[in-house]
Structure formats: structure tokens, C-alpha cells
Amino acid sequence: MPVISARSAAPTAAPYTPEPDALLRQDPEMAELIFGELRRQSDSLQLIAAENFTSPAVLAALGSPLANKYAEGYPGARHHGGCELVDAAERIAVRRARALFGAEHANVQPHSGSAAVLAAYAALLRPGDTVLAMGLRQGGHLTHGSTANFSGRWFDFVGYGVDVESGLIDYARVRNLARAHRPKAIVCGSISYPRHIDHAAFREIADEVGAYLIVDAAHPIGLVAGGAAPNPVPYADVVCATTHKVLRGPRGGMVLCGAELAERVDRAVFPFTQGGAQMHTIAAKAVAFGEAATPAFTAYAHQVVANARVLADALDAEGFDITTDGTDTHLITADPAPLGMDGRAVRGRLAAAGIVLDICVLPHLEGRGIRLGTAAVTTQGMSEAEMARIAVLITSALREDADGARRVRSEVRELTERFPPYMRVKRGE
Template identity: 80%
Template sequence: MSVSMEPATRAAPADFDALRRQDPELADVLSAELERQSLGLQLIAAENFTSPAVLAALGSPLANKYAEGYPGARHHGGCEVVDVAERLAIERAKALFGAEHANVQPHSGSSAVLAAYAALLRPGDTVLAMGLPHGGHLTHGSPANFSGRWFTFIGYGVDAETGLIDYEQLRALARTHRPKALVCGSISYPRHIDYAAFRELADEIGAYLIADAAHPIGLVAGGAAPSPVPYADVVCATTHKVLRGPRGGLLLCRAGLAERIDRAVFPFTQGGAQMHTIAAKAVAFGEAATPAYTTYAHQVVANARVLADGLAAEGLTITTGGTDTHMIVADPAALASDARSARGLLGGAGLVVDVCALPHGDARGLRLGTAAVTTQGMREAEMARIAVLVSAALRADGDQGDGVRKMRDEVRALARRFPPYPPLYSAS
């Protein structure tokens, strides 16, 4: 069974003929972006390729409908049809994750976290979350973010030697500061989180447990990662990473918190629901409930492990010594002057990656993910080759001649073997 969707079903994601006739300048922009996605290797851990069905829902007439409120209780008339779409998304999300309640309206992962805090906390409350240098998100207490301005955040971290969460430090901080909420989740932690340990600690100190599962939620859907749902009071997630849905957020919670969560989303933090996006979420949840998606999710992890091993063999230092998920964090110091320079070198070769903080110091590393290339159908052999290409690109610093062009050509050749979508149209 193929780990990606069959080529016949991955038809052209949209018909741009009308756009080209109306606005050829913007049509050229879309054409150029499709070419960029198709001729490079998208190794950003937070990105993926949606199905044509998801894109069809995003471009549907549901985009025209104003639908403040919830199914059966809208502030606008004419919502009978969009109510069906939202109920489908809610029921599919609940079934997929075994949740008692789901809110599918958050516009983003940050919007979901904001709503979770609004439902459970008050300004000034103390929150214990992963420190930003150790992999915490902006919503985990950054002074530039609402979270750092409205709440008092205490940061826990990872062990200096292993790179794994220091659960002893976590317990000590929780018992000292007695936070109102514990937040577990990270943008750059490649290992599974011990949700049971967090739940035990939250119960001990009388705190809420909020799981920010934006990255692993797609693996949870495919049975390739442990679920936070049985342990957390609220789970915040996104739908556009491994889950392979539209850009947006998701909240899962216990039935007893349903009304507080819903009110925190609307009317407290958001206005009208984006019904085209909610319909696209429903499509993605339906796709994630299939055996093919389960196979895909496990292949994502298998590919990440091979890529991590390959990068280590090429001389990069892999944080935590490997990965349990779709994500790899690598220190390129042995091959490049710094991570931002490394990202530029890789981008020049068509290898698109992120930069993230490394714990215990000011250094930064590279964050790579295998969700998108796995959707394209790549497997272990391609991951091993990508590791070599990454190394070669980093070693080519200062070489802008035939070596770099040859590398870029090989990346394009690999991408062409596994196109995310068939060609839509030419730029002419």
C-alpha cells in the first residue's frame, strides 16, 4: 500500500483558468509557488501537502458565509448548510481522537492556545511551560506575545547531556511555584512526552494540564504517537502539519470544560467562523481516519529516524540522539558557520528547512521534518540520500559553481520523481 495518495487521486489542486483570465499577475505568483514547492524538497517540520479534496473545500462557496456562533445558535441567518459542515468536523474530530468535546473554529494553533488560557486562567496567573530556549512556543511565555504579557510564566527545560525533558526539574518547579496550569508541548522537541507524568504532577498541585500538541497531533491521529487526550484537560492543536489539513487550529477537551472552551473561542477571542476552512478540516479528519493514513503516519516516523541517522553519520549533531516523531533538530556547527548560514546554503540547493533555538546556550540549530516528503511517497532510501545532499550542501560553503548546480539538479530530479501535484499550468 502506498504511503501517499495515489497519483490518480492527487489531481490538480485547483482550476486556475478563471484566475488567470481575471488576474494573470497573481496567477503567475501562484504558478511560481507551485513550482517552488514541486522542484525542491520541503523539509520544514510544520508544513505538508494537503489533498485536492481539502483544497477544494478551501476554495468553495462556504467562504462566502458569515457564521458567528455555533451550529444551531448562529448570529446570522442562512446557516443551515454550514451547520452541517461544522457538525461533521466536530464529530469526526471527536471520533478520530477519542475526545469528549471538540471546537474546530480556532484560526490557528496560537488562537487555540489563547482560547485555552482564556477559558482556564486569569491575567496574572502563574503557568509552567517549556522555556523558549528549550523549545517552548511563543505562546508559552514570550514577552513579545500575549502570553508573556498577561501571565507569569516559569520555564522548565531539558537535561544538558541527554536533551530530554528534565522531569525532576519540572516537579521541583511545580512544587515551588504552584502554577495554575502546566503546559506540555514544544516546537522542537523530537521525543514523545510523558503525558501521564504531567497529569500526575498536575493532580498533585491542583493545576490544569494543557497539552500543546500542534506538532504530534497528526501522528496521534495515525496511531504513531501517544495521545494527550486521556490526560490533558485541554488539548490545543493545528490541522496543517502532519495531519495534512488546512491551516487552522483545533481544541479538544473534557465535556465539563466544553462550554468554557466554546465561549473562550467565540465570542471572547474570535468572531465569525471560517466555514470553508472548517469544511476542509472535516475533509482532513475523514482522510486521517483511514488505514492509508495510519500507514502514512508510521512511515513519517520511520523516515525521520532514517534521516536523523543519516545526518548524524554525515557529521551533524542530532539533539536527543534521534527522534520519535516527524521532527529532527540538528546542530550544523561541524559543517557550517551557523544555522542561518546553513539554512541559506540548503535553500540554494532546494532543501527548505527551519532554524530553531538549541538549549543551553545561544546557539541555533536546524529543524527538519519528514511529513511533506512522505506525503509525496518518499521512503527510507530517499531519506538516506537526502541526508547526503544536506551534508554536501553544507560542505559547499563558498562554492557557487558546478558543484552547487549539480546538487540543485539532483534535488530537482528527486522532487520530480515524487511530485506533490501534477502540473497545473505553465507560466506562459
């Protein structure tokens, strides 16, 4: 029977033991895919900045009978009966989120980070309002004005960017754009900005033009929880975030705000943009918030940043052009052009060697770069020495021929065997 249990270095010591027999009997095709994905995650280096390994306890909550419960509405005001226990679960999640981030109000129902941003816009804006946000080519998210997304279709977005030479946000330019366009809201946040954002500066600009300040903290919120990044809550009218990534919870979103906007935010989530809450996911969020409040998570968050800085320096030494000359966070963006390749080619070559990362748009450059993150490998227990080795493996995979790439793949397996995210799948009686 396949059994999965947590490594001692994993987020919690509790085992995750799924019930594989029923799935194997009922749907062996899907069972094989699920265990195949576990093997893929375990046998390759996961350097995607938006991904992590949840704890066994989070996985257990996700696979719990709470998945069966329809809980449309909010605790104490549901549209279905039998919600007493899931009401308690949601209240726990809200209480833990508020305490973790120092927020007066938390809504933990958004199904994703995009859903959280949609709710923030719905609470504060009306179609046609002007919004100032980071431009998509500068590192903005789809919800920051892409015409393929609801944001770009419903609102009039103006994009700000980064300084050409430093790659850092040009706050003077942000102020000038705000004065010129008088936006209803200013959004700060990025999917590929590796430095801390000056929330106080954004607050000052927003106040000057009478705009709401929305912080999209999808990437750094886990670092905030661990004290490794500045907390945007004291400065923002609304903070939108995901609960996965560095926070190491289930895939989902949340919205944090002050008491004066609580009702507007709640009504924007339900009934305006979503229906029934996913109670198994909310319970898993509560578990993750509890884990993030521990000293062990604080140490983890700081190690994530330390690992990212070492990896950035090592990649720079190997010839990559590191944007902003480094990182303050879990993510790194780099231009591989000095190695004679673009991001797409790098991603393909590294995938063949068992190294998984993203491509991204780099400001002011025609080609695409790469985006790496250290959250997942840090969860596995890797530290600075492993980051230096990973940089060598990356460049070796790009410079070697097919035989060399196979050797790199073998070294990747050796590394992941030393630092598995979960105990290996064991088959037996």
C-alpha cells in the first residue's frame, strides 16, 4: 500500500497518509497521475517562485470531509443548514489571519489571488474608474490592467514602471503619474519585483491624490508572516494576497482591511463575485496560518531570503545578469542573454535536467528572462551550500551537451534524494 509521511524537516511532524486503496480501485488512471506528480515534485528541483510544498497537516485538511459541506454566506449567516462546525473553522481562520498580519478584518473565502483582487476592486471601484498600477511589462500581474483580464476591460489602467538603470520602482514617476491622472485607486505589487516595496511612499502618494491604496502582496505575504518583509497592512486600505507561495498554505486567496471597509469587502466576495465558500480550503488556510505563527516559520522565512540572496550571487558569478543586482525576497529575476540564450530556451534546457523554473518579461528588454524562487527548496531543508550548488547545476545544464545534461539530471536526483519534500512513496503489502 502506498504511504506518504512527512520528513522531519517538513513544516510539521504530523504524517500525511492518504487513503490510496479506494482511489487505486476506483480510478487507477487518476491514481497513477497523482503519484506520478508526487514523483515529479520529489525528483526535480522546484524553483518556481509561486510554488511551495504544503505541510502534511494542510494536505490532510484539504482532503477532509469539510469538502462535502456547502457553506454559502458567512459564519452565523449561512444559506444552508448544518454549518455549525464549518462556521467555527472559518472563525478560526479569520482570527489567525488577523493576528498574524495585525489586520482589523480578514476575509479568507477568495478562491485565488485573482479573486481577492477582483473583490478589492469590486469593493472600492466602479467600471470606468482610473487605476494606477505597475505596467505588465514592468512586472505587473494580469489583474493590474491586462486587456485579456477583467481588470483591463472594466477599468482604465495607467501603468508605472521601474528605472531603466537600476530596475527599481521610480517613486517620483509614480507620483507624477498619480498627479496627472488622479486615479481612484493605486495598486502596488508585482509578480517579478525582487525588492521590498516602500508602502509608506505609496501611502503618501495615494493620500496626496485622494486615492485608495491596494497592496497586492501575493508574493511577499509569507515573508511578512515570518517577519522577513515589511508589513503592508498599516499602510494599505486593502491588502490582497494568496495563501500558497511562501506562506505555504493551500492554493487560495484572502483580503485584509480595516474595520471601516469590512462590510464592503465581505459583500464584494459574497455575494458579488463568489458563491459557496470552499470549507476544506479555508480549514487548510487556518492550519497554515497557525504554522506561520510559530518560531520555526520565522526561521524558515528568513532562510528563504538568505537562500535567494546566495543563489542570486552565485548565478551572477556564473554569468547571468541579475536584475536590481540582487533580491530582498524569495524571488530572483535574471537575464540569460550573456550566456547566449533567452528565457524560453533556458526553461526548456533546464526542464530536461530536472530543474523547473519560470520565464518572465524583463523591463526594457526585448527577450524574456527567467524567474526563480527559493521557497520550495527551503521547505525541503536546503540552505546556502545547496543554493551555490544549484547555480552550478543550472549553468552546467545550459553549457553541456546531451550527455552532460544527463549527468546534471543525475546530480539533481542525488540532491533531491537528500532533501525530499515528503518521504518517498513506498509500495508493499
